[in-house]
Amino acid sequence: EAGVAQSPRYKIIEKRQSVAFWCNPISGHATLYWYQQILGQGPKLLIQFQNNGVVDDSQLPKDRFSAERLKGVDSTLKIQPAKLEDSAVYLCASSPGAKGTQYFGPGTRLTVL
Amino acid sequence: GNSVTQMEGPVTLSEEAFLTINCTYTATGYPSLFWYVQYPGEGLQLLLKATKADDKGSNKGFEATYRKESTSFHLEKGSVQVSDSAVYFCALSEGGGADGLTFGKGTHLIIQP
Numbered sequence: 001e002a003g004v005a006q007s008p009r010y011k012i013i014e015k016r017q018s019v020a021f022w023c024n025p026i027s028g029h030a031t032l033y034w035y036q037q038i039l040g041q042g043p044k045l046l047i048q049f050q051n052n053g054v055v056d057d058s059q060l061p062k063d064r065f066s067a068e069r070l071k072g073v074d075s076t077l078k079i080q081p082a083k084l085e086d087s088a089v090y091l092c093a094s095s096p097g098a099k100g101t102q103y104f105g106p107g108t109r110l111t112v113l
Numbered sequence: 114g115n116s117v118t119q120m121e122g123p124v125t126l127s128e129e130a131f132l133t134i135n136c137t138y139t140a141t142g143y144p145s146l147f148w149y150v151q152y153p154g155e156g157l158q159l160l161l162k163a164t165k166a167d168d169k170g171s172n173k174g175f176e177a178t179y180r181k182e183s184t185s186f187h188l189e190k191g192s193v194q195v196s197d198s199a200v201y202f203c204a205l206s207e208g209g210g211a212d213g214l215t216f217g218k219g220t221h222l223i224i225q226p
Contacts, residue, residue, distance in 0.1 A: 033213055042117070042202050042218050043157070043202075045213035045214065048211060091156075093157075099206075099208055101159050103158075104156045104158070106155075106156045
């Protein structure tokens, strides 16, 4: 069974530029999560989708971050404009549904210069 | 809000030593508790979980017991191997519809032969 796919794996941008990350969850998984992991810290939830609806985006900095999951499968996370403090690994996870095990992708490492 | 505190690393042990990684949590309700592991160069993967008080999760020789009275979920293994070298994250989920994970900062475990 294929795991959670993410791209790109690495991205380097200048501050104030925009960037987008893509996630393809495990086939059939209804729930999708985006986490931000800053170096030396544990992952922090940014947003949770159930199918194509948002369940929890309370920790998403909505002035610069946006995410969508239009057809209930793939998802994109966008940052516009990026700040230095956005340098982190962005992790996507999926689960079959509520209370299911979350399976994580390899992450996208973002460096903002 | 919810939070997870785990012992700081790195933790360095010799092969076949006994391992304990402490984890305590703060939550408003009755969370599910998890240990995730990240091996070098790999993504986060679930190691074990417990969903209610007094439950014991176990996998690959690792164990952790959900202690509601002490709000703890300490990870233990009787005899560690070099291959157990990794970063270990304690996490909780409140469950229900919004079941995103709240992680601790992680503990880097180094096992020397």
